[in-house]
Amino acid sequence: MPRVSESYLSARRQQILEAAWRCFAKNGFHATSMQDIFAEAGLSAGAVYRYFPSKLDLIKATSESLLGGLDEAFDVVTSADPVPPPNATFRIVIDTIMRRVVTRDTDVSRIAMHVWSEALREPEVGEVARAVVNGVRDRWADMAVRWKAAGHIAPDADEGNVARTCYGLMVGFVVERNLVGDVTCEQYADGLAALTGTSADVAD
């Protein structure tokens, strides 16, 4: 019964990964031991090592999983037609990420901050982190194409640069939210609207 076996393997892998996420979100990578993860998953060392031979493998798998949640958020926005202007798009993306990625029993956005730190010293994590950045930037570059078509941004705007700035805005929101906690999607989008001159009052 290879089908059952595969789904079992996949579920068990996810169980371990989510246990690791809970540990990582609370204590970061360095202060989390493999023993912490065995205990959190309720599994033996052997059961965990079968799926993840080392903590680095868990950190890399965790980093990779971040992109999946972000892709989901973009799929929601991409289905909106006509495309909303940048600040409204931004509010929807951030709001969707917060609801889909963050509201499980683990706030994955905290783990993202540990990934960025670890990416600076561990080349293999750096490689995964760069792939995530580039994946998210690609989605923003697609949005830039649609914003152009809708007349929201200049027809000759550099899509790569728009993607760089939009990715940066997302990162900044995550850091402020987790570090200070006093920022909502609405407040952040309102600040962007003020800068982009697209708030109701400026449009008059």
Next chain:
Amino acid sequence: MPRVSESYLSARRQQILEAAWRCFAKNGFHATSMQDIFAEAGLSAGAVYRYFPSKLDLIKATSESLLGGLDEAFDVVTSADPVPPPNATFRIVIDTIMRRVVTRDTDVSRIAMHVWSEALREPEVGEVARAVVNGVRDRWADMAVRWKAAGHIAPDADEGNVARTCYGLMVGFVVERNLVGDVTCEQYADGLAALTGTSADVAD
């Protein structure tokens, strides 16, 4: 001769701190031992502990020092009259930070990323990090007041929200620059200009 003694103490403290920065920028906080810092500073354990009784004290002092460099960058922009529009202001702030804060023998912006991660698990670092965020946001809120007066943003824009978004933009730049490395102040400001509709082509 208390004056000489004070300046000696201050110079020695700075020497230790900068040695710690070099270690932290390279390896983060957790993979840096006090022994690494003694070796990097070329000082005995006793000499270092006299100024910084623990690694946590060094991490806190490092976090605090980030604000000083940022304040310098804002002082440069604040002296510009009339105030440039948001995207140009942003380019100047980022460019100034890069030249003043980053180009010593240590890229302090890398350390900032370790501070954000550590702030999530170590309450004392979190407290310092929040103070830095609030200090930088205050500077952006001051800019928002000047942007209003100059007609760059709507007169009833929420200064706190503008500050939140501008701080987030800075954070995002630091992360992209250190993680991927393919972003310049000009590219980032160009992306913001495209979003704010203030590039030359849109203004026509």
